[in-house]
Amino acid sequence: MTALSRQKLTQTRETSHDIYDVERIREDFPILGQKVNGKPLVYLDNAATSQKPQAVIDVIKTYYATENSNIHRGVHTLSERATRAYESARSEVKRFINAQEDREIIFVRGSTEGINLVANSYGRKFIQSGDEIIISWMEHHSNIVPWQLLCEEKDAVLRVVPINDDGELMLNEYEKLLSTRTKLVSIAHVSNALGSINPVKTIVEMAHSRGIPVLIDGAQAAPHMPVDVTEMDCDFYVFSGHKLYGPTGIGILYGKAHLLEDMPPYQGGGDMIKSVTFEKTLYNVVPYKFEAGTPNIAGAIGLGTAIHYVNSIGLERINAYERELLSYATEAISEIKGIRIIGTAKEKAGILSFILEGVHAHDVGTVLDHEGIALRTGHHCAQPVMQRFGVPATARASLGLYNTREEIDALVRALYKVIEVFR
């Protein structure tokens, strides 16, 4: 390396550490440049799904244009290249969440499928009549319904940890619910409706001290903060690629290897078997045992690239930037008369849910959309949360790594417009 290039390299590293150049970052996302209803798009619906950087769009295009082939099957060159790309995406994910082994990473469709896989495979084998499963009041429907289905089938009981008025998990109540009947705990890392960050390490410790395994739903955590499953010591962790600047239709189930080994397959088909005869079928090893059929190869590769992209900025920096932006937004929105923020936990990530007195969230959403502002209104697939706070719906601004203070200012202006319309 020449002195000059070395110097250049340190310079770029330094600058990239010191300032978070959000304008530069925005250029990586082609969709953000457009106008909606004649106004510049302000995309604040990242908790529903995030936008994709050019690198992700390109890698998917390149894959289909130059490498498309089925994996783990052919001996031909393309198949080998596709297999390598798919498997290296797995390694990328492994490093991203600091798992111990590649085989602990299972490609699924998203968080929903990850949870369903555990409920169907682990749950069916290990949950019996009278057993209890603990979830929380702030779960997304995808971390409620699979357990209800399982409980119904097994005659098991679902227990729900309550939350306080700030939208924080009540750990003392959790402690009380844990018992010898508890066979599994499944709790969100970050609530999608409230933004509360749960003390997952403590949650896991408390369950483990009684020998109970824990699934953490990281759908809303993985895009906003560094995740270390080894440190957290959770038994299962799920997240969705599309909320992490990757494509839809791909997500991750992490499971500790020894648990995955003990679990029966989730679906049957190609790729998940070693040999098939009508008398006896031998299942493939983990993780392939859980990846029946042709997977979303382009999706996995796209997710690998999305992770690479996020890492190039750095989750620590993204987290710091978003925290700062969230407190700016919280302050700005609180100043508007008639606003009530739903979810005021001390530890929050990227999500600002609110209602405007006298105006239904749906009407808020329509006016905001008219101003080019995309955010979600409704119950956010978390109806128990809405019931807990006595509201039918909220408007939810959810931040991503590319949002700016100017966009928050636009949101505030648009909210004044709502007030004007409904005055």
Add this chain to the structure above:
Amino acid sequence: MSDLQELYQQVVLDHSKRPRNFRKLEDANHTAEGYNPLCGDHYHIYLKVEDNTVKDVGFEGAGCAISKASASLMTDSVKGKSRAEIEILFNKFHDMITGKVEPTSAELEKLSVFSGVREFPVRVKCASLAWHTLRAALDAEGKTVTTE
């Protein structure tokens, strides 16, 4: 008038804030419940039907301005009408909010304030929720009649 002003006309806002016939009918002989899972709008419709005619109507529930105003204006406009007349009115209303036909205020009278909905396709469900619920309430009776 901007799209937004056309959607949220004064009459609409007025009915959403002060809905008419917003009460439970104690002597209702038809009721139905309408729910829009997308936004959580939730209404009960109560009808008193005699001689195949809606003699009285009331509703309760909560939802967005469009759904509530629509329910309120609907209750006003179906009172005294027969099932067949209500069906015709509903079809005209639906054609208007989905933009199939230009609103003719002569036929739809006050309901034409919802013409702005056609520029907001995602809000069609809000405007039509009360109507679907009303028809379900009328049908409920229809079914009872056939089984009897």
